[in-house]
Amino acid sequence: MSKEETYINDLIDFLSIPSISTDAAYEAEVRKGAEWLASDLRNSRMENVEIMETDGHPVVYADWLHQPDKPVFLVYGHYDVQPADSVELWTSAPFHPEIRDGKLFARGATDDKGQVLIHVKAIASLMEEDGELPVNIKLCLEGEEEIASPSLVPFVKEHRDKLACDAVLISDTPMIDEETPAIVTGLRGALAFEMEVSTAATDLHSGAYGGAVPNAAHHLVKVLDSFHDESGRVNVEGFYEGVPEVTDELREEMARIPFHEEALKGELGLTSLYGEEGYTPLEQIGLRPTLEFNGITSGYQGAGVKTVIPKVATAKVSCRLTGEQDPSHVFEKIREHVEATAPAGASVTLDKQIEAKAVTVDAGNEYIQKAGKAYEQFYKNRTLYPKEGGSIPIVEVFRNELGAEPVLMGFGLQSENMHAPDEHFHLSNFKRGIQTVKAYYKSFQED
Amino acid sequence: MSKEETYINDLIDFLSIPSISTDAAYEAEVRKGAEWLASDLRNSRMENVEIMETDGHPVVYADWLHQPDKPVFLVYGHYDVQPADSVELWTSAPFHPEIRDGKLFARGATDDKGQVLIHVKAIASLMEEDGELPVNIKLCLEGEEEIASPSLVPFVKEHRDKLACDAVLISDTPMIDEETPAIVTGLRGALAFEMEVSTAATDLHSGAYGGAVPNAAHHLVKVLDSFHDESGRVNVEGFYEGVPEVTDELREEMARIPFHEEALKGELGLTSLYGEEGYTPLEQIGLRPTLEFNGITSGYQGAGVKTVIPKVATAKVSCRLTGEQDPSHVFEKIREHVEATAPAGASVTLDKQIEAKAVTVDAGNEYIQKAGKAYEQFYKNRTLYPKEGGSIPIVEVFRNELGAEPVLMGFGLQSENMHAPDEHFHLSNFKRGIQTVKAYYKSFQED
Numbered sequence: 001m002s003k004e005e006t007y008i009n010d011l012i013d014f015l016s017i018p019s020i021s022t023d024a025a026y027e028a029e030v031r032k033g034a035e036w037l038a039s040d041l042r043n044s045r046m047e048n049v050e051i052m053e054t055d056g057h058p059v060v061y062a063d064w065l066h067q068p069d070k071p072v073f074l075v076y077g078h079y080d081v082q083p084a085d086s087v088e089l090w091t092s093a094p095f096h097p098e099i100r101d102g103k104l105f106a107r108g109a110t111d112d113k114g115q116v117l118i119h120v121k122a123i124a125s126l127m128e129e130d131g132e133l134p135v136n137i138k139l140c141l142e143g144e145e146e147i148a149s150p151s152l153v154p155f156v157k158e159h160r161d162k163l164a165c166d167a168v169l170i171s172d173t174p175m176i177d178e179e180t181p182a183i184v185t186g187l188r189g190a191l192a193f194e195m196e197v198s199t200a201a202t203d204l205h206s207g208a209y210g211g212a213v214p215n216a217a218h219h220l221v222k223v224l225d226s227f228h229d230e231s232g233r234v235n236v237e238g239f240y241e242g243v244p245e246v247t248d249e250l251r252e253e254m255a256r257i258p259f260h261e262e263a264l265k266g267e268l269g270l271t272s273l274y275g276e277e278g279y280t281p282l283e284q285i286g287l288r289p290t291l292e293f294n295g296i297t298s299g300y301q302g303a304g305v306k307t308v309i310p311k312v313a314t315a316k317v318s319c320r321l322t323g324e325q326d327p328s329h330v331f332e333k334i335r336e337h338v339e340a341t342a343p344a345g346a347s348v349t350l351d352k353q354i355e356a357k358a359v360t361v362d363a364g365n366e367y368i369q370k371a372g373k374a375y376e377q378f379y380k381n382r383t384l385y386p387k388e389g390g391s392i393p394i395v396e397v398f399r400n401e402l403g404a405e406p407v408l409m410g411f412g413l414q415s416e417n418m419h420a421p422d423e424h425f426h427l428s429n430f431k432r433g434i435q436t437v438k439a440y441y442k443s444f445q446e447d
Numbered sequence: 448m449s450k451e452e453t454y455i456n457d458l459i460d461f462l463s464i465p466s467i468s469t470d471a472a473y474e475a476e477v478r479k480g481a482e483w484l485a486s487d488l489r490n491s492r493m494e495n496v497e498i499m500e501t502d503g504h505p506v507v508y509a510d511w512l513h514q515p516d517k518p519v520f521l522v523y524g525h526y527d528v529q530p531a532d533s534v535e536l537w538t539s540a541p542f543h544p545e546i547r548d549g550k551l552f553a554r555g556a557t558d559d560k561g562q563v564l565i566h567v568k569a570i571a572s573l574m575e576e577d578g579e580l581p582v583n584i585k586l587c588l589e590g591e592e593e594i595a596s597p598s599l600v601p602f603v604k605e606h607r608d609k610l611a612c613d614a615v616l617i618s619d620t621p622m623i624d625e626e627t628p629a630i631v632t633g634l635r636g637a638l639a640f641e642m643e644v645s646t647a648a649t650d651l652h653s654g655a656y657g658g659a660v661p662n663a664a665h666h667l668v669k670v671l672d673s674f675h676d677e678s679g680r681v682n683v684e685g686f687y688e689g690v691p692e693v694t695d696e697l698r699e700e701m702a703r704i705p706f707h708e709e710a711l712k713g714e715l716g717l718t719s720l721y722g723e724e725g726y727t728p729l730e731q732i733g734l735r736p737t738l739e740f741n742g743i744t745s746g747y748q749g750a751g752v753k754t755v756i757p758k759v760a761t762a763k764v765s766c767r768l769t770g771e772q773d774p775s776h777v778f779e780k781i782r783e784h785v786e787a788t789a790p791a792g793a794s795v796t797l798d799k800q801i802e803a804k805a806v807t808v809d810a811g812n813e814y815i816q817k818a819g820k821a822y823e824q825f826y827k828n829r830t831l832y833p834k835e836g837g838s839i840p841i842v843e844v845f846r847n848e849l850g851a852e853p854v855l856m857g858f859g860l861q862s863e864n865m866h867a868p869d870e871h872f873h874l875s876n877f878k879r880g881i882q883t884v885k886a887y888y889k890s891f892q893e894d
Binding site: 190208211271273275282297300318354 | 664665736
C-alpha cells in the first residue's frame, strides 16, 4: 500500500466515527473521535499528546518543539461533526464513507475531519522522511466547533502559555475552485440577538377590538422595517462606526476574485441579487456589515384563518460586522434605535446571544505570503486572498489571547455540501493539501 | 319544579353534549346535539321538525306557520361549540355544566346554546300558555358556525323558498352590560388572505451570502409595513372606496355607547390603545375598516441562534370592511399594491380565504324598534344600537338571499368567556331572554 493509500484508509476510519457534538446520545462517539486522533498523533511521533477535559467535549493537544530558532505554529481544527439528518437524503450512509469519482463521501469529510487529517498526515510524512519537523508545531483540536465552541474560549484563556505561538494555522475555509487556492484575509464579526414585542395580556379578537388596539406583529414589522433605508443601508445611528472605507486598492483586490452572478443566481434559485447600493456583491459580503432577519414569529401559524390580534411577536436578528465595529456598541445603538422607534403600546425586549469582532489579516505578512507560495507549487492558479462574509469567532480569540497571526489556509470547496446530505471531500485536495502543508513548513527551513 | 327550573335543566342537558364541530372525533356528538334540539322542538309543538343533511354537520329545521296575516320570523343560531382545551384551565369540567353565583358554566353556555334555547323555550312557553304562537316562526339552527359555516351558504341558496321570511332573528351578539340591552345595527365585513414571499431555493448561510442576496423575512416586512401610513390609515390605493363618511349624527350615536378606556386597557393588559388618527376607539372598531396581521412566520423559530437567510416568509392578513366596500375589489387593490411594492428578488403569492360584505341595519325599522321596546320591559336601561367590529358573514347571506331584515338581539355579555375557559351564561339573562322574546312576538299581535 502506498503512503497515500494508508492516509486515505486512516481518514475513512476517522470518518466512520459519528462524533456529533450537538446530540448528547453521541457523547461517547465524540470522545472516541478524540481518542482516535490522539492515537494517530502518537503514531505520527508527536509529543505530549493529551486528551484535555473541558466542561464539554475534550480538546486534543499535542506538540513537537525542537527547533528553537524557528517559528511555532498552532494548528487548530475540529473533530466534531454536524448531525447527518435527514439520512435518507444521502446516496451512501453518512458514517460509512464511500469513494465515488475521486471524492470521499461522509459526514465531516470536508468539515473538518479531512482537513484536520491533512495536518496530522503532513506531520507524519515529514517525520517519516526526515525524523524531525522543520518548524515547531502544536495542535489544538476541539470537539465543539459545530455547537459554537462554548468551552474553547475559556480553554484558550486558561492555557495561554501552553498554546503560545507565532501563527495559528486553520484549514476550515473554502478555496475558490479546484485549481485556485485561497487564504482568507478577512472574516466578518457577528452580533446576534432576539427581539420580543409584546402589546397585550392575550391574543385579541380582530373583530371585537381590531382598529383600536396595538397589534404586536404590526409593531414588530414597523421596528424591523426601520432598520434599513431604501438603499439597503442599515438605518441605525452609529451602526457604521468603525467600518473601514472601501478603498480603491481593496476594490481592485476584490475584483480579482472570480464572481459569476448568473451561476450564483441559478445555484441559489434567486431571480435577483439584493444588497446595499454602491457595492458589488463580493464587497457586500466581504467588506460591508449587515443586519439580517433570521426568523420572525407571531400569532397564528396553522392552516386556514384565525382572526386574532397577536399579543407578542419575536424576531431573531443577526449582524455581520467589519473592521473595528464593536459588537457591544452596535448592540447598544440598536437598543437606542428600537426604543426611539417602537410605537405606542409596544413593550420591546432585546436579548443578546452572540458577539464577535471582525478579523482582518494583512495579506503581506510572511506567514500568509509563504502559505500562498506553498499552494502554488501544487495548484495551477495563483493563490487569492478573499474576504469572507462568515464569522469564526475563535480566530479573534486566538489573535487577542495569543498575539498570533491567523493563517486561514483552506482545502475545501463551497460545493462539497458542508452541513448537508452527501457531504464529500476531493481526495485530490487531501493529497495536495498534505504536500502543500509540508512545503509550507519547509519554506521556513530555508530562512 | 317551576317552568323556569325545567328550562334550566334542559339547558344543562343540552350543554352536556360536546358538540365540537371542528374535531372529527366529535362528529357523533355534533349529531347528538342536532337530535337533542329536534326532539326538544317536537316537545315544544313545533311542526315539520327535520334534521337536514349537508356536506358537513346537519341543520335543524322546524316551523309553525298558522298566522297568515302576521310576519314570518326565521330564528338562526348554532348548536355547535368551540373546543374546550385547555381543559385544565376550567374551574369545573366544560361538559359537566355547573351553576355558581347565578351563572351556568359550560362550553357553549353563552355561545350559542344558551341563546338558542331562549328561542326554543320562548316558543314552548307561548305554546303552553296560548296553544298557538302570535306570529309565524321558522328555525334554522346550524352545526358549523364555529368552523365558518361552510355548508350554510349553499343550504340557504338551495332552500330559499323554505326559509323565506320577513326578519331573521339572531341571538349571538353581546349586550352592553347586564342591564343595558343592545341590538347590533352594523357588522363589519371581512377579507382574509395569506401572503407568501419567496426568494431562494433554500435557506442561505448569512455569513456566506448575507448582504448580497434577498431575505424573504426582510421583504415580507417591507411589504407588510407598506400597508399602513404613519397615521394608522391603510395605505393601499382604492382600499377606502365605499367606506361611508362618519357623519356628525353617527358620531353622536356612537358617543352614546359607554366606553371606559382605562378599564379596557386594564382588562386587556394594554399600556396604550392604538388606531387610526381622528377617530374614537368605538368609531375605529365600529365604523372604520382595518387591515391586521394575524400571524407571521419565517426562518428559524427554535431556541438560540441559527444565522440563516430565510427563503420563504408568510403572513396571515385580515381586513374588516365597512359600508359598501367590496371584498373582491379590496383584494385586487391589495394585490396591485403588493405587486408595486415587493422588492426585487421577491416572488409574492396571495391566497384569498374569506370574504364577506359589511352589514348595516336601519335602526328605525319596525322589527328593530319593537325588539328594542320588548327588551325595555325587562331591563333597567334603554336599548342601545351599537355598530360591532366583528363579522357574521351569514347575516349578509340571509339578507341577500331572503331579502329579510336581520334583528341582532343578543343576550350574552362580553365578559362571559366565549371561546375561552370558564365560559358561562348569566341565568338572569336566560330567564329575561325568554320573557323578552315572548314579548317581542306578542307585540306584533297588537298591530
